[in-house]
Amino acid sequence: MHCSPAELPELMVTTSPAESHSGEQCENCNAMTPHQITIEIITENEDNSNAAFSREPYRVTECQQCGTTTKQRANNM
Numbered sequence: 335m336h337c338s339p340a341e342l343p344e345l346m347v348t349t350s351p352a353e354s355h356s357g358e359q360c361e362n363c364n365a366m367t368p369h370q371i372t373i374e375i376i377t378e379n380e381d382n383s384n385a386a387f388s389r390e391p392y393r394v395t396e397c398q399q400c401g402t403t404t405k406q407r408a409n410n411m
């Protein structure tokens with residue numbers, strides 16, 4: 335008979351994205367360095383005739399060596 339409350343396994347919950355170990359070219363370091371990669375949805379309010387707002391996903395990479403962040407549009411992902 336099991337009356338004890340269910341034991342939840344202690345999961346390693348990480349808020350950082352899975353690709354945090356990826357190496358990418360950093361222009362500042364001029365070398366392949368580990369980067370933290372996040373996807374940000376940035377609302378662009380350009381004068382689109384149809385939609386008032388266009389939300390574009392941006393891929394934000396932060397060099398873990400020098401802290402430089404690079405944003406690039408990730409439309410074609």
Ligand SMILES: [Zn+2]
Pocket residue numbers: 360361362363364367397398399400401402
């Ligand atoms: Zn760097």
